[in-house]
Amino acid sequence: MSMDKPHISVQGLNVFYGGHSALDNITVDIPDRQITAIIGPSGCGKTTLLKSFNRLIDLNEEVKVTGTVIVDGLDVYNDREVDPTYIRKKMGLLFQKPFPLPMSIYDNVAYGPRLHGRLRAKEMDRLVERYLRMSGLWDEVRDRLDNPASRLSQGQQQRLCLARALAVEPEIILADEPTSALDPISAQHIEKTFMELKQDYTIVVVTHILRQARRIADYLIFLYMGELIEHGPAEEILNNPREERTRAYIKGVIS
Amino acid sequence: MRRDRRRAEENAFRVLMITAAAMVAGSLLFVFAVVLIKGLPAISLEMITSTPKGGYYLGGGGGILNAIVGSLYLACGATLLALLLALPVALYLQKDYIGGSRLARAVRFSLDVVFGVPSIVYGVFGFIIMLYVGVRASLLGGILVLTLLELPIMIRAMDEVIRTVPPELKAASYAMGATRLETTLRVVLKQVMPGVVSAVILAFGRGIGDAASILFTAGYTDSLPKSLLDPVASLPLAVFFQLGTPFPEVQQRAYAAALILLVLVLALSIISRVVMARYNRYVIR
Numbered sequence: 392m393s394m395d396k397p398h399i400s401v402q403g404l405n406v407f408y409g410g411h412s413a414l415d416n417i418t419v420d421i422p423d424r425q426i427t428a429i430i431g432p433s434g435c436g437k438t439t440l441l442k443s444f445n446r447l448i449d450l451n452e453e454v455k456v457t458g459t460v461i462v463d464g465l466d467v468y469n470d471r472e473v474d475p476t477y478i479r480k481k482m483g484l485l486f487q488k489p490f491p492l493p494m495s496i497y498d499n500v501a502y503g504p505r506l507h508g509r510l511r512a513k514e515m516d517r518l519v520e521r522y523l524r525m526s527g528l529w530d531e532v533r534d535r536l537d538n539p540a541s542r543l544s545q546g547q548q549q550r551l552c553l554a555r556a557l558a559v560e561p562e563i564i565l566a567d568e569p570t571s572a573l574d575p576i577s578a579q580h581i582e583k584t585f586m587e588l589k590q591d592y593t594i595v596v597v598t599h600i601l602r603q604a605r606r607i608a609d610y611l612i613f614l615y616m617g618e619l620i621e622h623g624p625a626e627e628i629l630n631n632p633r634e635e636r637t638r639a640y641i642k643g644v645i646s
Numbered sequence: 647m648r649r650d651r652r653r654a655e656e657n658a659f660r661v662l663m664i665t666a667a668a669m670v671a672g673s674l675l676f677v678f679a680v681v682l683i684k685g686l687p688a689i690s691l692e693m694i695t696s697t698p699k700g701g702y703y704l705g706g707g708g709g710i711l712n713a714i715v716g717s718l719y720l721a722c723g724a725t726l727l728a729l730l731l732a733l734p735v736a737l738y739l740q741k742d743y744i745g746g747s748r749l750a751r752a753v754r755f756s757l758d759v760v761f762g763v764p765s766i767v768y769g770v771f772g773f774i775i776m777l778y779v780g781v782r783a784s785l786l787g788g789i790l791v792l793t794l795l796e797l798p799i800m801i802r803a804m805d806e807v808i809r810t811v812p813p814e815l816k817a818a819s820y821a822m823g824a825t826r827l828e829t830t831l832r833v834v835l836k837q838v839m840p841g842v843v844s845a846v847i848l849a850f851g852r853g854i855g856d857a858a859s860i861l862f863t864a865g866y867t868d869s870l871p872k873s874l875l876d877p878v879a880s881l882p883l884a885v886f887f888q889l890g891t892p893f894p895e896v897q898q899r900a901y902a903a904a905l906i907l908l909v910l911v912l913a914l915s916i917i918s919r920v921v922m923a924r925y926n927r928y929v930i931r
Binding site for chain 2: 452476477483486490493503540555
């Protein structure tokens with residue numbers, strides 16, 4: 392597979408939880424400004440791979456990472472000079488279940504920008520509006536920005552989390568089954584937003600819904616039991632898998 | 647057949663629970679009633695606005711302002727001091743800091759042990775230290791000993807709520823590039839605020855109601871304290887001393903003092919409920 396310039400480059404990545412291996416020698420490039428979907432049966436290491444990109448995996452206890460992850464030419468794990476918070480700032484993350492912060496809608500979006508700099512009130516207002524618009528939530532909350540985020544519906548909360556992630560001005564969006572806890576309409580909304588965002592952002596989505604991968608993914612990574620089985624342009628893999636296990640998964644034989 | 651047995655089980659258990667709940671609520675109401683009936687007649691404006699005059703403990707004029715003010719000074723001082731110490735400790739016990747380590751387990755275990763130490767032991771301990779350094783019974787001594795008494799309650803109560811913070815909530819903050827401290831102060835603290843308030847109230851209640859620990863360390867006096875080194879009166883001891891006199895009217899004042907103590911604690915819990923409701927709106931469930 393050749394591509395212009397990968398945004399994230401993973402080389403020989405191994406992840407161990409305790410003594411148990413969760414990812415085994417993964418080497419793959421994530422294309423710039425496309426939607427990459429990581430698919431595979433549950434427990435295959437999809438989330439682990441996603442979280443290894445922004446070092447959020449460090450939060451797990453007894454985790455050991457070897458190998459290399461390079462983001463924009465920065466060696467995320469081996470370069471002692473690289474601050475994990477800097478790497479994380481480059482990537483916005485969406486979880487399975489939305490987790491708004493225990494504060495107002497406005498403060499949720501302003502949380503990241505406040506961590507990383509000082510803005511005047513006017514500028515902050517503009518910024519909050521911009522990202523709430525981007526995530527498609529603005530019209531629903533414009534009159535109640537000071538309400539607690541906990542009062543929003545699940546679907547709205549997930550869009551708020553997206554706005555919050557975008558407000559840090561990342562280049563990459565990581566999403567871990569971002570629609571699995573949402574109703575179909577909200578799920579569609581998130582997918583639609585992703586399709587718009589890929590103009591400017593590299594997006595990596597973990598999903599266990601093959602149809603979702605089919606709908607939105609440009610590039611596909613198939614993991615099975617911690618191993619990278621196949622990766623390539625989504626259409627190629629979905630219509631014409633080379634590996635037996637990929638074929639079995641796509642046909643629904645293994646899940 | 648089997649269905650009947652299961653229904654009988656269900657009913658028996660329900661009766662058991664209702665009885666237990668009624669006994670708890672009933673005894674609480676009973677205490678309230680006794681204190682109210684016996685204490686209310688003795689309450690007067692003079693009682694809560696003046697200090698004891700000569701012959702007060704024989705039934706003479708005056709009030710227990712010295713004890714009211716003393717108790718508030720003691721409990722507020724101790725609660726404030728305990729809060730300043732307890733919050734950092736409880737936050738440090740998070741998974742993100744020392745969390746599941748052996749040190750954390752040791753800290754939790756020793757707090758649980760200290761939790762069960764009778765307050766008279768704190769009193770004696772404080773008294774010995776004060777003798778050693780040459781400080782007499784005083785407001786300062788009372789505050790310090792009460793702080794010791796309140797600390798384990800406060801830390802463990804806070805620790806329990808802080809442990810319920812969903813790891814994903816913290817991860818969301820970390821994912822935006824926040825540090826541990828930023829996550830702790832800006833997210834965790836907001837999420838556990840209602841729990842922190844209730845831990846503070848719990849500790850305050852324990853502090854203001856305790857007599858044994860301040861018996862030797864704070865002393866008792868009829869005047870208001872002018873400095874931290876003056877001895878100070880307190881409501882629990884006012885109850886104790888007045889109830890110990892042979893005069894019925896003085897004994898009745900003991901109930902009045904108990905009533906004032908109850909009202910103070912009650913008022914504080916109600917205020918804290920209001921405060922908590924404010925923070926509760928933001929908590930993520």
